[in-house]
Amino acid sequence: MKPGCQTTTSNTLNARLATGGFRSTAQRQQVYEILQAQRDHPTAEEVFIRAKREMPDISMATVYNCLDALVKCHLIRLVNLDRGATRYCANMEDHAHFYCNLCGRFFDIEPQAVTLALPEGFQVTHTELSMRGSCPECGANHK
Amino acid sequence: MKPGCQTTTSNTLNARLATGGFRSTAQRQQVYEILQAQRDHPTAEEVFIRAKREMPDISMATVYNCLDALVKCHLIRLVNLDRGATRYCANMEDHAHFYCNLCGRFFDIEPQAVTLALPEGFQVTHTELSMRGSCPECGANHK
DNA sequence: TCAATAGTTGGAATAAGTCTAAAGAGTGGT
DNA sequence: ACCACTCTTTAGACTTATTCCAACTATTGA
Numbered sequence: 244m245k246p247g248c249q250t251t252t253s254n255t256l257n258a259r260l261a262t263g264g265f266r267s268t269a270q271r272q273q274v275y276e277i278l279q280a281q282r283d284h285p286t287a288e289e290v291f292i293r294a295k296r297e298m299p300d301i302s303m304a305t306v307y308n309c310l311d312a313l314v315k316c317h318l319i320r321l322v323n324l325d326r327g328a329t330r331y332c333a334n335m336e337d338h339a340h341f342y343c344n345l346c347g348r349f350f351d352i353e354p355q356a357v358t359l360a361l362p363e364g365f366q367v368t369h370t371e372l373s374m375r376g377s378c379p380e381c382g383a384n385h386k
Numbered sequence: 387m388k389p390g391c392q393t394t395t396s397n398t399l400n401a402r403l404a405t406g407g408f409r410s411t412a413q414r415q416q417v418y419e420i421l422q423a424q425r426d427h428p429t430a431e432e433v434f435i436r437a438k439r440e441m442p443d444i445s446m447a448t449v450y451n452c453l454d455a456l457v458k459c460h461l462i463r464l465v466n467l468d469r470g471a472t473r474y475c476a477n478m479e480d481h482a483h484f485y486c487n488l489c490g491r492f493f494d495i496e497p498q499a500v501t502l503a504l505p506e507g508f509q510v511t512h513t514e515l516s517m518r519g520s521c522p523e524c525g526a527n528h529k
Numbered sequence: 530t531c532a533a534t535a536g537t538t539g540g541a542a543t544a545a546g547t548c549t550a551a552a553g554a555g556t557g558g559t
Numbered sequence: 560a561c562c563a564c565t566c567t568t569t570a571g572a573c574t575t576a577t578t579c580c581a582a583c584t585a586t587t588g589a
Contacts, residue, residue, distance in 0.1 A: 321468070325466055326466065341508060341510075352505070360496075364525055365495075365519060365520075365522060367517045367518070368487065368519045371514075373514050375513075376509045379506065379507025383507070
């Protein structure tokens with residue numbers, strides 16, 4: 244692990260946690276690093292499995308707790324697709340999600356031109372745009 | 387109930403059910419009428435409560451079965467918002483959903499100008515756009 | 530350093546939805 | 560009209576994802 248990079252990451256993390264009124268703990272750092280390291284939108288359970296490799300005593304409740312704290316500090320965000328388990332995403336840029344029905348992978352899509360003409364008086368605080376379909380790889384393989 | 391109107395509705399319903407390979411049953415008609423009558427995106431449980439008023443013996447499992455059948459026949463659609471219970475919507479026009487954080491009501495929003503520039507090769511089969519915020523009424527009351 | 534407070538743990542509890550087996554209802558052939 | 564066949568409903572058990580709880584542990588400010 245690059246010490247310089249890690250320090251930067253945990254500085255940001257700790258500062259954000261503190262601002263949100265949360266303490267910095269080893270578990271929260273671990274969970275955040277997992278989401279930073281592999282940006283494949285894992286579920287809470289997948290995060291738990293990965294966290295266990297480094298921290299065998301961590302519990303599921305703690306993983307949920309850490310994820311909640313990170314969401315509240317705007318360090319990660321939730322991704323919901325239909326009724327499946329909630330997924331977590333460390334990409335805080337404005338973006339939409341694309342789920343490939345064939346390979347099951349998630350893709351982040353930049354919304355270059357989304358403009359929605361809302362009727363007057365509606366104030367939007369949160370938008371979620373998600374799509375399903377086939378990704379370029381799977382689409383090509385299917386031909 | 388207006389007999390003319392009712393006949394039209396149940397004709398469409400029965401035809402669609404038949405096309406989907408489903409039989410027309412009193413329970414399915416009841417559930418469909420509930421969703422037609424009050425377009426407030428009820429949850430399965432809310433549908434169950436409303437159905438019970440007319441049909442006291444109906445069970446929750448039947449409500450789920452009926453909703454499933456109607457979804458498969460493209461007569462209604464699912465609406466998911468975060469982790470809450472699935473909601474059902476009889477508006478089959480292409481539209482987005484707006485949830486008011488203050489009054490908890492759902493609004494259908496016509497997507498007049500949504501264009502998303504997807505990277506090449508992505509084939510979309512299903513899109514879901516949902517928003518949260520405050521509706522005109524609640525926004526006005528808050529001032 | 531030490532109390533006060535926040536966080537973690539493992540297991541129990543909950544909510545929403547799905548599955549199953551048995552009983553009930555509708556339909557075509559005789 | 561009767562029977563067999565199939566589809567549907569029912570009640571309740573089960574599953575999955577998540578939250579709650581009480582006891583223990585770690586972190587922080589004085």
